[in-house]
Amino acid sequence: xxxYGGGWIVFQKRSDGSVDFFRKWDAYKRGFGNQLSEFWLxxxxxxxxxxxxxxxxRIDFTDFDNKDSFAKYASFQVAAESNWYRLILGAFTGGPAxxxxxxxxxxxxxxxxKRQDPKKFNCAEKYKGAWWYKDCHHSNLxxxxxxxxxxxxxxxxxxxxxxxxxxxYKRSEMKIRPVA
Numbered sequence: 001x002x003x004y005g006g007g008w009i010v011f012q013k014r015s016d017g018s019v020d021f022f023r024k025w026d027a028y029k030r031g032f033g034n035q036l037s038e039f040w041l042x043x044x045x046x047x048x049x050x051x052x053x054x055x056x057x058r059i060d061f062t063d064f065d066n067k068d069s070f071a072k073y074a075s076f077q078v079a080a081e082s083n084w085y086r087l088i089l090g091a092f093t094g095g096p097a098x099x100x101x102x103x104x105x106x107x108x109x110x111x112x113x114k115r116q117d118p119k120k121f122n123c124a125e126k127y128k129g130a131w132w133y134k135d136c137h138h139s140n141l142x143x144x145x146x147x148x149x150x151x152x153x154x155x156x157x158x159x160x161x162x163x164x165x166x167x168x169y170k171r172s173e174m175k176i177r178p179v180a
Contacts, residue, residue, distance in 0.1 A: 003175070004058065009049065011041035012174035014157050017145030022128045025114045029081065040142065043085040043109060046078040055176040057089070061097055061162060062171035064147065069162055071095040073102075076176055084108030087132040098161025100139040107132040128155045141172050 014021070019038035031042025049055070057076035061069045075090030086108050092099035110123060111130040123133035129143035138160040146156040146168035156168025163169065 003060065007177040008058065008175040009041075009177065010035075010173050010175045011046055011049075012039070012141060012172070014038055014141065014145065014169070014172045021130065021142040022112065022144070023130065025111045028109065028111055028130050043078060044081065047080050047085065050077040050176065051080075052178075054179050056093075056179045058175050058177075059095075059097070059101075059141070059159075060171075060173045060175070061159060061169045063163060063167070064170045066170075069095065069097040071097040071099060071101065071159070071162075075179075078109075085132075097159055100159045100161040103138045104132040104134050107134045141174065144168065 013033075013035070015038055017038075019033040021038075021040065023032060028040060029043050031040055031045060033039030055076050057073040059071045063069070072093045072095050073090050074093050075088075077088040079086035079088065086106060087104055089101060089105040092102055109130065110133050112122070123131075123136040129140045131137060131140055131142055137158070140155065140158045143156050143158060147170075156166075157172055158165050158168060159172075
């Protein structure tokens with residue numbers, strides 16, 4: 001990817017709703033989807049890629065008015081499965097979408113049948129996604145593909161500091177690249 005200087009590895013892409021992201025642990029472990037449309041690279045792959053050195057994270061968004069936005073973080077790492085693919089996130093470094101991921105730092109990954117979040121109920125099940133949930137979420141980029149504004153709280157491709165929890169983005173891409 002040649003965004004902002006190039007060298008990016010895309011590990012999550014949402015663009016048209018063609019792939020169901022409400023999946024179980026093993027699917028997120030291995031990865032799924034089609035790199036030409038929508039996909040998740042896989043948590044094992046993410047762990048391997050991010051354990052080789054420091055990587056920055058950029059998340060790009062497009063809303064249904066075709067307006068682009070982004071958020072950037074100084075570092076991004078995913079721990080091994082033995083540590084439940086824990087998110088290790090560096091500081092928010094900018095972007096007009098704002099910071100809706102720092103709250104999730106140091107959280108373990110949850111899916112519909114593997115609940116890791118500290119809530120009394122399963123956030124992955126309730127919000128129809130899989131994520132590093134904490135008090136459910138400020139972001140849920142693996143949620144349902146809704147067409148913009150929706151009435152169901154927080155279960156779309158949501159980024160609270162951007163369009164809020166009642167808005168699902170048309171497109172999202174999560175990407176990393178090595179930094180010195």
